[in-house]
Amino acid sequence: MVKNFVYFVLFVLAVIAAAELIGIQSFTIGSMTISMLPLVFAIAIAMILALPFLRKGILKKIYSKKNVDFASKYLIFIMLPLMARYGSDVAPQIREILQVGWVFIIQEIGNLGTVLFGLPIAILIGLRREAIGATLGLGREGELAYISEKYTLESPEGRGVISLYVIGTLFGTMFFSIFAPILLDFGIRVEALAMASGVGSGSMMSAASATLVARVPEMENTILAYASASQLLTSFIGTFTMVFLAAPLQQVVYKFLVRGDKK
Structure with missing residues (x-):
């Protein structure tokens, strides 16, 4: 052994x-x-x-x-040093971040996108209770913990969140590494892309922000600070958004789309 x-x-x-x-x-x-x-x-x-x-x-x-x-x-213990790094990136730019703090808060509404757009598509392609685990969020640690506590990982909902967790781990980082610089070439401001990098996944955030830094090295401090601040807020506020907004909304949308499911 x-x-x-x-x-x-x-x-x-x-x-x-x-x-x-x-x-x-x-x-x-x-x-x-x-x-x-x-x-x-x-x-x-x-x-x-x-x-x-x-x-x-x-x-x-x-x-x-x-x-x-x-x-x-x-895995969560391996991510702890990265979380400490986020704090060290945020602190030097704290004034600039506070000036646009309301933008970070509004960004959390984006967490509902997986329910509003992802759930109907999941139902359309044939998923049922698995769709609840797969579309509550990005399927990272927060969603994994919530679904495992409420339904257990052996349930259809558990299989859904586990599947998304694995897919996100394997392909999410690659997607963000490619997508962020593509959007930059379309003229989107680098600060907005840095904010959007903080989606609740440390690996995805690191991939997106690092590719942005590689493209705009003179704004490295700003990019890392915005991305780290967004990641911290998503990890904290995103939990409450998931529990009090995303989960109840998901149940309503699911019952509307799948009338025959009585669970």
């Missing part, structure tokens, strides 16, 4: 080292320049090595259910 865990830790360090050696890679599509972060390459490497036909020998031990469950369970 200890030997397998050591292999697991060494594998993680090797993937991180390989991703850092690749570094930030940029490529141009038309007038748009897209930057890919080391985090994206780390996810891609881990995904490729997890393919069934490659998962043999040591890799089979590394990707054992016990190791995967361990990584998932203690």
